[in-house]
Amino acid sequence: MSWRESVLTPGLTVRDSPLDGERFGVGVTRVTVSATSTAGLEEVLAVARDSTADVVVLRYPAGNVTWFAGLRAVPGRAAIFADTLTYWRLxxxxxxxxxxxxxxxxxxxxxxxxxxxxxxxxxxxxxxxxxxxxxxxxxxxxxxxxxxxxxxxxxxxxxxxxxxxxxxxxxxxxxxxxxxxxxxxxxxxxxxxxxxxxxxxxxxxxxxxxxxxxxxxxxxxxxxxxxxxxxxxxxxxxxxxxxxxxxxxxxxx
Known part of the structure; x- marks a missing residue:
């Protein structure tokens, strides 16, 4: 996770996390929607539905407050809210x-x-x-x-x-x-x-x-x-x- 991925990267960032996989023994994919991304909820839902990972760690702009209800409806997946990450700048x-x-x-x-x-x-x-x-x-x-x-x-x-x-x-x-x-x-x-x-x-x-x-x-x-x-x-x-x-x-x- 970085400022570039969180703020500047267009579209969706989708990447596997081998370190998490080795540490916890489950397959983990990270998906990030940046502050400047035009990706919408439907695109995120499609990635979640198609993923073969055990856990998809999704981060998206916190202002998209309606998204969580849609994420709870992904077939075969449970949605767990895991706090908010806040970036500060100087x-x-x-x-x-x-x-x-x-x-x-x-x-x-x-x-x-x-x-x-x-x-x-x-x-x-x-x-x-x-x-x-x-x-x-x-x-x-x-x-x-x-x-x-x-x-x-x-x-x-x-x-x-x-x-x-x-x-x-x-x-x-x-x-x-x-x-x-x-x-x-x-x-x-x-x-x-x-x-x-x-x-x-x-x-x-x-x-x-x-x-x-x-x-x-x-x-x-x-x-x-x-x-x-x-x-x-x-x-x-x-x-x-x-x-x-x-x-x-x-x-x-």
């Missing part, structure tokens, strides 16, 4: 940065295992869209975050901050055209209250500026109010919400 250079601190330093290429450990702690118990679906084991879902973060760190797309005694937090990111997208972030429990998260965002904003990107973008589940408040304080604005629905083969439930 023009690079417009962030409200925290005051500098001589005690906290940025690590441009942190150890991948350290990044993974921070994410495992930070995302423990986090209710992502998989949690809505009884086919997906919550314990296996939780492993996805540290695995993803480790891959990002190994590719050079992670930043951490520390105070000389140990890591305080880490954040992962990726570049796509004129944007840098924030992927995952976690703050060590003992470091909360020290403005670690805005320092992580500021470090990525610096990296985005170096790369010549125009915007930072970041998505989160609609229920993650704490994260969205932090983005609002930093200067982000809400940009695009997507409803998430799992269309599951009925006999599997």
């Amino acid at each position: 023009r690079v250079g417009g962030g409200r940065r925290p005051a500098p601190s001589e005690e906290i330093a940025v690590v441009a290429e942190p150890d991948p295992d350290m990044v993974a450990d921070l994410m495992a702690t930070g995302f423990a118990g986090y209710a992502n869209h998989y949690a809505a679906n009884p086919l997906f084991d919550p314990a296996l879902s939780a492993v996805a975050y540290p695995d993803w973060a480790c891959r990002s760190a190994k590719s050079g797309h992670a930043i951490a901050v520390h105070d000389g005694r140990g890591p305080l937090g880490a954040i992962t990111w990726e570049r796509d055209d004129d944007r840098v997208e924030l992927l995952l972030a976690a703050v060590a429990p003992a470091a909360r209250g020290r403005a670690v998260y805005p320092r992580l965002i500021a470090a990525v904003e610096d990296r985005a500026s170096e790369l010549g990107a125009d915007f930072l973008v970041s998505p989160t589940q609609g229920h993650n109010i704490a994260g969205q408040r932090a983005w609002a304080r930093y200067g982000f604005e809400p940009a695009h919400p997507l409803a998430t629905v799992h269309l599951v083969r009925s006999e599997l439930l």
Whole structure:
């Protein structure tokens, strides 16, 4: 899932998810209707009817509030509402940065295992869209975050901050055209209250500026109010919400 797929891609994006298949032992296909897509409900229903996947993870503009009733009528599939994903956006250079601190330093290429450990702690118990679906084991879902973060760190797309005694937090990111997208972030429990998260965002904003990107973008589940408040304080604005629905083969439930 990316800003490009969620906002810019015309038509429908349909792709299999082998990582989900390996992790959960069921076939998963992801279907996304972007903000600029002209695809209608009938086109989405046709994809769902023709799919052989066990689970179709569908995301579409949340303003299409009438769609869910139609999705419930797909033959042979149960529709499970799985929260809303909201994208936020900030023009690079417009962030409200925290005051500098001589005690906290940025690590441009942190150890991948350290990044993974921070994410495992930070995302423990986090209710992502998989949690809505009884086919997906919550314990296996939780492993996805540290695995993803480790891959990002190994590719050079992670930043951490520390105070000389140990890591305080880490954040992962990726570049796509004129944007840098924030992927995952976690703050060590003992470091909360020290403005670690805005320092992580500021470090990525610096990296985005170096790369010549125009915007930072970041998505989160609609229920993650704490994260969205932090983005609002930093200067982000809400940009695009997507409803998430799992269309599951009925006999599997």
